[in-house]
Amino acid sequence: MKSEEVTTMQSATHPALNRTHRVLILGGTGEASQLAARLSERLDLTVISSLAGRVEQPAMPAGIVRTGGFGGVLGLTEYLTMQRIDAVIDTTHPFAAKISSHAELACKQTRVPLIAFERPAWTPQPGDRWVQVPDVESAAVLVNDPNNRVFLSVGRQELTRFSECRNAWFLIRTINQPTVPLPQKSKLILSRGPFHLDEERLLLWQEAITHIVSKNSGGAATYAKIQAARELEIEVIMVERPSIARTNPCTDIDEVYLRLEELLAGHPALQLEPTETTRL
Numbered sequence: 001m002k003s004e005e006v007t008t009m010q011s012a013t014h015p016a017l018n019r020t021h022r023v024l025i026l027g028g029t030g031e032a033s034q035l036a037a038r039l040s041e042r043l044d045l046t047v048i049s050s051l052a053g054r055v056e057q058p059a060m061p062a063g064i065v066r067t068g069g070f071g072g073v074l075g076l077t078e079y080l081t082m083q084r085i086d087a088v089i090d091t092t093h094p095f096a097a098k099i100s101s102h103a104e105l106a107c108k109q110t111r112v113p114l115i116a117f118e119r120p121a122w123t124p125q126p127g128d129r130w131v132q133v134p135d136v137e138s139a140a141v142l143v144n145d146p147n148n149r150v151f152l153s154v155g156r157q158e159l160t161r162f163s164e165c166r167n168a169w170f171l172i173r174t175i176n177q178p179t180v181p182l183p184q185k186s187k188l189i190l191s192r193g194p195f196h197l198d199e200e201r202l203l204l205w206q207e208a209i210t211h212i213v214s215k216n217s218g219g220a221a222t223y224a225k226i227q228a229a230r231e232l233e234i235e236v237i238m239v240e241r242p243s244i245a246r247t248n249p250c251t252d253i254d255e256v257y258l259r260l261e262e263l264l265a266g267h268p269a270l271q272l273e274p275t276e277t278t279r280l
């Protein structure tokens, strides 16, 4: 995909731009947007968020936003060098394994410091009826039974695994219109989270759902369906996370922020220069 760059809150011609440290946020998650909003308020930083471009009309993070793949590790390495990036923050989705490993390799090669964030996974609570499976393919095999009414909210990239499921009935929820064939017996709803417990409970009950297939994404934005399933005693086929070699990841955004501050304060190459405001 061709990459594009737009600026929301920070201007490319901001007078402080040439003096600031340039931070690349690998984004596409709520946490990445929160972090971009927080960091963009600082005059000493230029914040660039990178989105994969999977979602049409995404909520745009504050700061500069570029969209589309870099072109593998080599492309990312070149980008870090050409754009004079001082630090990379990996706040990508827990299932986005490729971009995280590319970030590790590219940062090692360019010696650009990397701060990784990993949203904690959900864990089963009393009353939960979870079957944990290693991948979406296994989930598709498991639920494809004529007695099952399955709620699928795994993202449209993964729907292709269910295209050939002819036995079960599916309620499919995606943000944008899927581009792959849907299972023969299915109903589609287009909707963007966060989703609330009352709505989720009603939806599962109205559609007489017997099973949910969910990725173990963690976080609050999509957890309501898991809570509703617990209340309604619905089985959840929980797809485990791919193993991602993130080095020493932070588990909340405050920790990421603090680690960046430490990095900026302690790293000789990243010492903060006085900004227009601090000089006064």
Ligand code: NAP
Pocket (backbone or CB within 6 Å): 026, 027, 028, 029, 050, 051, 052, 053, 054, 067, 068, 069, 070, 071, 072, 073, 075, 076, 092, 093, 094, 095, 096, 097, 098, 099, 100, 102, 154, 155, 156, 157, 158
């Ligand atoms: P991926 O497998 O890690 O990445 C595939 C390629 O997409 C990367 O190699 C990279 O292309 C590009 N890419 C991914 N994230 C990028 C970013 N933030 N900025 C620029 N390029 C990026 O991730 P995925 O294919 O997007 O998704 C894998 C799983 O994660 C799916 O289950 C999906 O539902 C879930 N997920 C992803 C996102 C997201 O924003 N990516 C959000 C929610 C859920 P190049 O190699 O060309 O650089």
